[in-house]
Amino acid sequence: MSSPCPYKQPEHKLTMIPGPIEFSDPVLYAMSTPSQAHTSPEFIKTFQTTLQNLRKLFKSTDSKAQPYVLAGSGTLGWDVVGANLINPGDKVLVLSTGFFSDSFAECLKVYDANVDVITAEVGNVLPLDKIAEKLKSEKYTAITITHVDTSTAVVSDIKAISDVVKKESPETLIVVDGVCSVGVENLEFDAWGIDFALTASQKAIGVPAGLSIFYASERAVTKALDRKKDSSFFASMKKWTPIMKAYEGGSGAYFATPAVQTITALKVSLDEILGESLDARFAKHEEISTQFKNHLAKSGLKILPINEKVAAHGLSAVYFPEGINGADFLAKVAGKGFTIAGGIHKALVGKYFRVGHMGFSVYEGHVDKLAKAIDEALAEVGYKKQ
Amino acid sequence: MSSPCPYKQPEHKLTMIPGPIEFSDPVLYAMSTPSQAHTSPEFIKTFQTTLQNLRKLFKSTDSKAQPYVLAGSGTLGWDVVGANLINPGDKVLVLSTGFFSDSFAECLKVYDANVDVITAEVGNVLPLDKIAEKLKSEKYTAITITHVDTSTAVVSDIKAISDVVKKESPETLIVVDGVCSVGVENLEFDAWGIDFALTASQKAIGVPAGLSIFYASERAVTKALDRKKDSSFFASMKKWTPIMKAYEGGSGAYFATPAVQTITALKVSLDEILGESLDARFAKHEEISTQFKNHLAKSGLKILPINEKVAAHGLSAVYFPEGINGADFLAKVAGKGFTIAGGIHKALVGKYFRVGHMGFSVYEGHVDKLAKAIDEALAEVGYKKQ
Numbered sequence: 001m002s003s004p005c006p007y008k009q010p011e012h013k014l015t016m017i018p019g020p021i022e023f024s025d026p027v028l029y030a031m032s033t034p035s036q037a038h039t040s041p042e043f044i045k046t047f048q049t050t051l052q053n054l055r056k057l058f059k060s061t062d063s064k065a066q067p068y069v070l071a072g073s074g075t076l077g078w079d080v081v082g083a084n085l086i087n088p089g090d091k092v093l094v095l096s097t098g099f100f101s102d103s104f105a106e107c108l109k110v111y112d113a114n115v116d117v118i119t120a121e122v123g124n125v126l127p128l129d130k131i132a133e134k135l136k137s138e139k140y141t142a143i144t145i146t147h148v149d150t151s152t153a154v155v156s157d158i159k160a161i162s163d164v165v166k167k168e169s170p171e172t173l174i175v176v177d178g179v180c181s182v183g184v185e186n187l188e189f190d191a192w193g194i195d196f197a198l199t200a201s202q203k204a205i206g207v208p209a210g211l212s213i214f215y216a217s218e219r220a221v222t223k224a225l226d227r228k229k230d231s232s233f234f235a236s237m238k239k240w241t242p243i244m245k246a247y248e249g250g251s252g253a254y255f256a257t258p259a260v261q262t263i264t265a266l267k268v269s270l271d272e273i274l275g276e277s278l279d280a281r282f283a284k285h286e287e288i289s290t291q292f293k294n295h296l297a298k299s300g301l302k303i304l305p306i307n308e309k310v311a312a313h314g315l316s317a318v319y320f321p322e323g324i325n326g327a328d329f330l331a332k333v334a335g336k337g338f339t340i341a342g343g344i345h346k347a348l349v350g351k352y353f354r355v356g357h358m359g360f361s362v363y364e365g366h367v368d369k370l371a372k373a374i375d376e377a378l379a380e381v382g383y384k385k386q
Numbered sequence: 387m388s389s390p391c392p393y394k395q396p397e398h399k400l401t402m403i404p405g406p407i408e409f410s411d412p413v414l415y416a417m418s419t420p421s422q423a424h425t426s427p428e429f430i431k432t433f434q435t436t437l438q439n440l441r442k443l444f445k446s447t448d449s450k451a452q453p454y455v456l457a458g459s460g461t462l463g464w465d466v467v468g469a470n471l472i473n474p475g476d477k478v479l480v481l482s483t484g485f486f487s488d489s490f491a492e493c494l495k496v497y498d499a500n501v502d503v504i505t506a507e508v509g510n511v512l513p514l515d516k517i518a519e520k521l522k523s524e525k526y527t528a529i530t531i532t533h534v535d536t537s538t539a540v541v542s543d544i545k546a547i548s549d550v551v552k553k554e555s556p557e558t559l560i561v562v563d564g565v566c567s568v569g570v571e572n573l574e575f576d577a578w579g580i581d582f583a584l585t586a587s588q589k590a591i592g593v594p595a596g597l598s599i600f601y602a603s604e605r606a607v608t609k610a611l612d613r614k615k616d617s618s619f620f621a622s623m624k625k626w627t628p629i630m631k632a633y634e635g636g637s638g639a640y641f642a643t644p645a646v647q648t649i650t651a652l653k654v655s656l657d658e659i660l661g662e663s664l665d666a667r668f669a670k671h672e673e674i675s676t677q678f679k680n681h682l683a684k685s686g687l688k689i690l691p692i693n694e695k696v697a698a699h700g701l702s703a704v705y706f707p708e709g710i711n712g713a714d715f716l717a718k719v720a721g722k723g724f725t726i727a728g729g730i731h732k733a734l735v736g737k738y739f740r741v742g743h744m745g746f747s748v749y750e751g752h753v754d755k756l757a758k759a760i761d762e763a764l765a766e767v768g769y770k771k772q
Contacts, residue, residue, distance in 0.1 A: 007393075007418060009418070009420045010420065012420040012421075013426075013428075014421075015421040015422060015423050015426070017423050019643065020421050020422070020423065020424065020643065020646060021421065022420075022421045023420070023421050028418040028419075028420065029418060031417040031418045031647055032393060032395070032414040032415060032417045032418040033414075034395045034396065034398040034401075034408075034409070034414065035398075035400075035401040035406050035407065035408045035409055035594075036399075036401060036406070036725075037401050037403050037406065037725045037727070038406065038595070040399075040401070040725055042399075071457055071458050071459045071462075071595065071596045071597075071598075072457050072458055072462075072620065073457050073620075073642040073643050073644075073645075074642065074643065075619070075620050075641070075642035075643075076457075076458075076620045076642070078619060078620070079618060079619050079620045079621075082619070106619070107619035107620075110616045110617070110618065110619045110622075200643065202643055202646075208421075208645065208646060208647040208648075209424070209457065209643045209644060209645050209646055209647075210457045210596045210645030210647070210648055211457075212457075230496045231496070231617075232465060232496065232618060232621075233461070233464060233465050233468065233492070233493035233496045233497075234458065234459075234461050234462045234464070234465045234493075234621070235465075235618075235620070236496075254730075255461070256459040256460065256461035256462070257405065257406065257459045257460065257461075257586065257588055257595045258459075258595060259459075259594065259595050259596030259645075259648070260406060260588075260594060260595055261417055261594040261595075261596070261648075262594070262596055262645070262647075262648070339422075339423045339426055341423070344640075
């Protein structure tokens with residue numbers, strides 16, 4: 001997966017949470033690239049390639065669609081939606097599959113969106129007929145779908161939902177929170193008619209945290225550029241669109257200083273990711289995810305998603321077995337050299353844990369090693385399979 | 387200045403623009419720190435030390451004042467001011483010493499501030515009596531001062547302006563854009579009664595771009611926390627204040643994923659900066675800046691600031707001599723291994739260039755080498771001292 005690299009990262013506790021994930025040596029080495037001016041020929045070339053490759057990552061060939069990379073985090077992408085695509089009072093339909101969907105709704109309310117949230121049963125996705133019914137009942141400016149909610153490890157069927165939107169309300173903008181999906185779950189931006197997809201660097205894209213990455217359709221860009229009243233300065237697509245176009249076209253431009261080193265690392269990671277076909281990458285993640293989940297099931301553990309069909313492939317959310325102390329278990333796993341995460345869904349805090357299996361760790365055999373460590377840790381806290 | 391470091395950056399063109407600046411080997415090495423969870427004990431310790439040391443950088447001991455570090459850039463700090471300290475319709479007095487002051491005003495208007503801009507003559511600061519007069523004529527919620535405007539290399543006297551505000555309008559919040567000043571010009575947050583100071587990582591703080599860093603007084607924090615209607619989600623001090631307090635107190639918390647590697651680099655850089663006294667650091671920058679400016683004067687060049695008293699110490703803005711081609715000159719300098727910057731003040735684009743002399747380059751002798759390269763480049767483009 002990696003090209004020859006003079007840097008080898010030291011042995012360390014493996015970070016196997018649903019992001020930040022583990023990074024390859026070449027990606028980490030790129031983080032220490034000596035200083036370059038943000039408008040230097042060297043960095044312009046780097047940013048140009050990065051933007052071109054982001055189009056491939058989103059499976060998009062529409063030259064009127066637009067990739068963006070800002071210093072920030074996934075959360076900033078929500079502000080971009082609220083500040084550019086939603087006018088005060090606009091109706092927005094939020095499909096909630098967990099904590100992050102709800103937070104997205106909260107963000108949109110800050111921008112005076114009139115938000116309707118429909119909430120799936122915990123561990124499940126929303127039934128398509130319920131979505132269709134809402135779209136028939138009201139005119140929504142936008143619908144937001146959390147592709148993979150990192151709190152529940154549930155994956156929504158973007159294509160199927162998009163088909164419903166196209167049928168019932170084609171003028172509704174389709175907004176996808178792809179924070180835990182882009183780079184691990186299939187997402188066909190053009191073919192599925194998506195208008196806006198946002199993600200962050202530290203998930204399946206395999207780059208240290210610090211970048212907000214998003215991709216907008218022609219009609220989303222047009223809407224943002226035609227907007228009368230700006231609602232944010234730093235998150236303004238009006239400000240950033242010419243900057244991104246300049247860099248992709250091979251010249252520098254300035255609105256706010258880009259994160260030169262982290263973007264250089266993004267360039268390296270995209271080169272790695274696109275070194276195989278995206279579909280091969282998705283298949284690999286599905287294979288490792290299925291193996292891991294099967295292993296957990298064999299050990300007697302139960303995943304949070306109600307079935308395999310709605311279970312994401314970049315992470316697993318897993319109930320602690322009855323009778324064991326979750327914190328003790330996580331500490332035992334940490335003692336074996338792996339950081340995994342507690343649960344954050346409000347209804348289930350303390351009842352489950354989460355494991356990220358994306359990118360580098362999937363290719364380096366970390367997931368198998370973690371599965372073994374989990375079994376050992378369970379035994380050490382007194383768990384016996386029923 | 388640096389502790390033993392296994393990484394040595396390769397030879398490269400030296401970036402001597404007014405940010406990003408050159409970075410030390412340990413800072414760059416920290417950028418490639420292997421993945422850590424944002425709530426891991428390792429990163430919590432790093433962030434805790436960073437926040438504690440930011441207090442020292444701002445010369446602040448008031449425990450009710452609050453440091454913040456967000457993934458973003460200096461520009462994001464302007465949104466933080468607009469979204470947290472200004473209510474729609476509030477009067478704000480912007481003291482303009484160049485391009486960046488004007489952009490700050492533009493940002494505040496997005497948040498519906500009622501902005502009065504008073505503009506200094508190009509290359510000069512604003513007379514104190516003019517500021518006093520404005521403050522007497524109207525009630526301003528806030529005054530913004532660009533400590534060093536990176537477009538003109540002019541440094542404002544924050545203490546003197548603050549004294550005027552305290553006398554004429556003590557309830558007016560004093561907001562300092564310290565993007566090109568914090569870490570190179572003296573700034574005494576508590577003693578001078580500042581309410582909000584913002585900066586970015588890639589200037590005198592000596593860390594790759596990607597962080598928005600700001601510091602708020604007790605009354606600024608209180609105002610932000612008491613705010614009725616939020617105007618931003620990602621830039622909300624209500625959201626970030628508890629997160630920063632948690633990390634500084636030694637526990638993890640989550641609102642949006644912090645830029646783990648860049649914050650680790652910030653920790654290393656602050657350790658380096660605070661390894662000598664801040665006053666010694668400021669004196670060193672003043673000494674090197676004066677030497678460089680004297681050298682330019684001896685070569686017959688004229689700086690943009692109208693005199694030495696208003697000239698900043700972290701950068702120099704210098705007129706191209708009559709009759710030479712500026713672009714050719716910059717290309718010649720680049721050919722000798724130094725990136726310096728063109729001018730960006732609207733009235734003077736193409737008429738001057740800018741050199742950054744901050745941090746690592748000041749301590750490593752880069753400024754002397756650049757001075758020599760500038761002389762050679764001038765000769766090569768046919769310049770002869772009059």
